[in-house]
Amino acid sequence: MACIIKVYMKRIFKFFSALAIILSCFSACAAQTRTLDSVKYVFLFIGDGMSIPQRMMTDEFIRLSGGGGLTMNSFPNNAITYTRSANSFITDSAASGTAIACGEKTNNGKIGVAPDGKKLESVACAAKKAGKKVGIITSVTINHATPASFYAHNDSRGNYYEIAFDMLSSGFDLFAGGGVAENDKKKSKLYKGDIYKLAEEQGWRVFRNGSFEQLKSLKNGGGKTMFFVSDGALPYAIDDRGGIRISDITEKAIEILDNPNGFFIMVEGGKIDWMCHANDAATVIREVIDFDKAVRVAYEFAKKRPSETLIVVTGDHETGGLTLGFAGTGYNSYINLLENQKCSREKLAEKLSEACEKKPDTTLEDLEPTITKLLGLKFKGDEKKDRLVLTKDEMKELRESFEKSIKSKPRKVAVFGRTLTNILDNKSAVAWTSGAHTALPVSTTAFGAQSKAFNGTIDNTDISKMLKQAVK
Numbered sequence: 001m002a003c004i005i006k007v008y009m010k011r012i013f014k015f016f017s018a019l020a021i022i023l024s025c026f027s028a029c030a031a032q033t034r035t036l037d038s039v040k041y042v043f044l045f046i047g048d049g050m051s052i053p054q055r056m057m058t059d060e061f062i063r064l065s066g067g068g069g070l071t072m073n074s075f076p077n078n079a080i081t082y083t084r085s086a087n088s089f090i091t092d093s094a095a096s097g098t099a100i101a102c103g104e105k106t107n108n109g110k111i112g113v114a115p116d117g118k119k120l121e122s123v124a125c126a127a128k129k130a131g132k133k134v135g136i137i138t139s140v141t142i143n144h145a146t147p148a149s150f151y152a153h154n155d156s157r158g159n160y161y162e163i164a165f166d167m168l169s170s171g172f173d174l175f176a177g178g179g180v181a182e183n184d185k186k187k188s189k190l191y192k193g194d195i196y197k198l199a200e201e202q203g204w205r206v207f208r209n210g211s212f213e214q215l216k217s218l219k220n221g222g223g224k225t226m227f228f229v230s231d232g233a234l235p236y237a238i239d240d241r242g243g244i245r246i247s248d249i250t251e252k253a254i255e256i257l258d259n260p261n262g263f264f265i266m267v268e269g270g271k272i273d274w275m276c277h278a279n280d281a282a283t284v285i286r287e288v289i290d291f292d293k294a295v296r297v298a299y300e301f302a303k304k305r306p307s308e309t310l311i312v313v314t315g316d317h318e319t320g321g322l323t324l325g326f327a328g329t330g331y332n333s334y335i336n337l338l339e340n341q342k343c344s345r346e347k348l349a350e351k352l353s354e355a356c357e358k359k360p361d362t363t364l365e366d367l368e369p370t371i372t373k374l375l376g377l378k379f380k381g382d383e384k385k386d387r388l389v390l391t392k393d394e395m396k397e398l399r400e401s402f403e404k405s406i407k408s409k410p411r412k413v414a415v416f417g418r419t420l421t422n423i424l425d426n427k428s429a430v431a432w433t434s435g436a437h438t439a440l441p442v443s444t445t446a447f448g449a450q451s452k453a454f455n456g457t458i459d460n461t462d463i464s465k466m467l468k469q470a471v472k
Contacts, residue, residue, distance in 0.1 A: 035453075036450040036453055036467075037449075038130075039309065039448075039449045039470040040305075040309070041262045041301070041302075041305065042132075042264045042310050042312075042467060043264075043265050043312065044100075044312050044467060045267050045269070046314055046315065047268075047314070047315045048268055048270045049276040049320070050269065050272045050315035050318075051315050051317070051319075051322075051441070052440070053318070053440075055072070057281065057284075057285060058285045059073050060335050061338060070289075071295050075311070075446055077453075078454070079457065080443065081443065081458050081459065083317045083318075083460050087108060090317075091437065092109060096146075097145050097146040097147075097150075100314065101123060101149040101150045102122050103464030109155075109158075110154070111148050111156075111157050111163065112149055112150075112166075113153050119153045122149065122464070123150070123467045124150040124151060124264055125150075126468045127471035132263050132471055133259055134172040134173055134174070134264050134265075135176065135257050135263065136266050137174075137177045137246055137253060138246070138270050139177055139246050139271050140234075140274075141160070142175050143160045143180055144160075146270060147268055148167075152166035160185070161183070161188045165192075167180075168202055172224070174225050178270070179230055179232060180195045180196065183231065196208060199226055205225045210244065212244060215252055219256065220256045220257075233270065236286065238344050239343055246294045247290070247294040247297050249294075250265070250294040272319075273319045276319035278421075279320055280421050281428065282341035282424070282425075295311070302448045306448055306449065310448045311448050312451075312463065313444065314460070319434075320435065320436075321432055321434040323431045325431070327431075333428075334428045335429065337388065337424065338424065338425070338428050340376025340377075342374050348375070348420065349413045351370055351374060352406075355370050375424050378390065398420070450466075453466050
């Protein structure tokens with residue numbers, strides 16, 4: 001009897017082993033069947049530091065303000081996307097940018113190369129080889145990690161000057177947004193001159209501190225173009241007063257890059273990440289909204305050409321460990337309170353510094369009007385009736401921060417500003433666990449031709465692998 005049972009157990013074991021192998025093969029085949037036909041127009045939007053919490057927080061903020069939510073969140077296809085790098089569970093923008101652009105993992109800090117230094121081909125380069133025009137747009141500097149991943153090959157993301165050489169030799173048609181970091185780094189061993197001048201010598205039309213009039217003047221067929229709003233990054237959307245935004249540039253890019261073979265356009269919202277590092281929820285929201293306006297431009301274009309256009313929106317990683325809930329607010333959420341913040345934390349520090357300069361022996365009471373004006377926080381009133389009124393515990397926290405930062409020599413105004421925005425965030429039921437990146441997966445949404453491939457669970461390398469098929 002025992003012998004018979006043993007035989008049957010072996011058969012059952014073999015059956016389930018075979019079944020496991022079959023399912024494993026089926027799973028592998030399923031992953032490989034994410035094949036796409038070619039698409040004439042391909043847009044890739046990357047929100048740097050933007051994961052699911054950043055998208056949800058902004059969407060809720062818009063809805064509470066009477067809007068209809070984010071365009072990118074309305075797309076019918078959604079894939080949860082893993083972001084780890086080759087050498088770390090928590091990626092940086094260089095490794096994640098390379099994964100999204102080139103379809104292979106690399107170590108943190110590397111741009112467009114494998115861990116062993118082998119050069120990788122990006123989807124932008126594949127699109128150019130296929131005869132499409134290519135545009136790279138960002139709200140930060142053009143040789144920053146994420147945009148650089150689409151055209152450069154370098155062992156260090158910090159080699160800005162050297163990375164810019166790859167931009168010049170890329171053969172792409174448009175670089176736009178923020179300018180070239182370290183454009184004239186004379187200390188570089190490879191120094192050849194100012195990048196802007198080198199670009200002009202190589203036939204690029206170069207616009208530094210470009211105006212609306214200059215942007216409007218750009219025409220289709222005008223040749224390879226660099227249009228930079230400034231030498232650095234664009235201003236934060238919350239601080240900007242009618243300047244050129246990435247949505248304006250995206251609209252013009254569509255116009256000047258359109259041609260019978262189509263185009264590939266990558267747009268990065270790079271300063272989402274910067275304010276997630278700073279744990280400034282209100283400014284993050286405005287940056288995500290600003291980014292989504294660029295997505296909306298592409299969406300309006302795609303609605304007229306749904307069979308010819310693919311839009312993919314993703315994030316390279318999550319930054320800040322953003323959580324939508326706070327111990328002191330229970331199950332309640334007050335995200336709409338963030339509307340009271342009128343400037344970024346950087347601008348807040350400037351305003352507080354100005355107020356301190358006017359009076360050498362500045363007191364917390366002296367700063368109260370500035371704080372109320374810029375953040376909406378109130379120092380008098382009934383805290384039970386008005387959530388913006390500071391509680392005793394919050395006032396204690398604020399005074400301690402004031403003594404350690406404003407009263408210190410030299411003044412650490414930014415530290416005090418961080419305390420203020422953290423208090424407002426917590427009152428809004430928003431909290432942060434880190435000032436750095438986290439390993440949270442991101443959301444990848446898609447609309448248009450072949451967009452159904454972007455569903456389920458994918459790796460960030462899959463984005464490039466699929467888009468490389470779409471651009472051919």
